[in-house]
Amino acid sequence: MLKKPTTVFVYLLGAYVLIQFLWWGYHLIDLTRSAHHADNSIAKRIVMIIGEGTVFLILLLFGLWKIKRSIKKEIQVARQQNNFMLSVTHELKTPLAATKLYLQTIQKHKLNEEKQQELIQKALDESNRLENLVEQILTASRLEQQAMPRLITSVSLKTFLANLISIQEKRFPVTLHMHEFEDIYLETDPQILTYILNNLIENAYKYGYTDQGVDITVAKDEFYVSIQVRDYGKGIPPDLQDLLFKKFNRLENEETRTTKGTGLGLFIARESARTLGGNLSLMKVDGPGACFEIQMPYDK
Structure with missing residues (x-):
């Protein structure tokens, strides 16, 4: 079913087509009756009809493009x-x-x-x-609905990550390597940040875990703290990367997949990061694996 804006556009385009044909019909009949008038008058009428026909063709092509795009979106939503x-x-x-x-x-x-x-x-x-x-x-x-509650507090990032790694290594048979960094205090919601990192670590374990383990790297610039979570598995195919943060999308076939999940994890993780004023993205890496980066604002 087409969305309401597209439906309205289709109706308006259809009405325009009908009116335009009636208008052209009137001018052609009138032009025939006025054939005895001066050639200059007839030429003006012809130019007017050609001009309106060109506008009509452009609008018609634009309408067909809009309809095609809307149908494509509806198919994508249906698949999701x-x-x-x-x-x-x-x-x-x-x-x-x-x-x-x-x-x-x-x-x-x-x-x-x-x-x-x-x-x-x-x-x-x-x-x-x-x-x-x-x-x-x-x-x-x-x-x-932008109704996610937040409880902002000051967090020592080094202590926070150490505790999180300890818990995750008990949940999964995974080795997490946290590279040394100068401690940073973030004004953030620890529960939301925990969910984001838990999701990234769990995904690294399920889809990309190897004997090299998972690296967690922290860096900062003038405005942002960067937390990177990298695995060394098979990585994510380029043609599927655009789907990573969309709802209900999974890289495996739902009917044959072996890993657990709903396809909501990365969508929630990115939107949660944005709720905290930051962002979550997939980074380009040299070599195998996938690397996700969380960027969070901080006060020096």
Whole structure:
């Protein structure tokens, strides 16, 4: 279905075409009746018709271009929605099915206390995964409506990154290398910044992790602090890089993919960085892998 502005434009263009044909018809009939008039008068009429015809052709071509672009956007949105439905369906079914299985096992079998606690913990983990999925969708909606709450506080970047790395290395079997840098104090929301970096580290682990680990580099200039997260995997194909920060887009086929995710992570990460006054972008690197850079403003 065409968007409202395009629909209005199509109706106006159609009305213009109809009126223009009626106008030309009138002039052609009048021109025929006035054939006995001076050649100069007829020449002026012909020039006028040619001029209006040229304008009509330009508007018609412009209208066709607008319609084509609108249809292309609608197809892209439809694909995104299809990706989202496939992704969310997969992400919802997996923890629900696992939780149901764990609880049915506890209900139907007489298990010792240790085994029961193990299955209960697994059910809780799947419940937390489901809660995180719902929170991602809500966060994406809040960011789109520019209604993301912020709690700004002063943060020691060196301490912040050290704590974050410690937690991430417990979550994933990943080696994180933080290069030395002079400590910087940021006025930021630690929770939002944590989400951005967690997302980048998790993506580096899922899509680009090798024995070289993941590098975290901090630099600064006169106005901005730069935090770079780089892996040494296969990298991101150039033809897919424009899709990275769009909603519901994943580099894998939704029907055959093996990694978890909804296609919202990088969209939320970039919009979160912008909420904090900064930005998130993909950097060009020499050699293998991918490098994402967060730029954040700071006061010296």
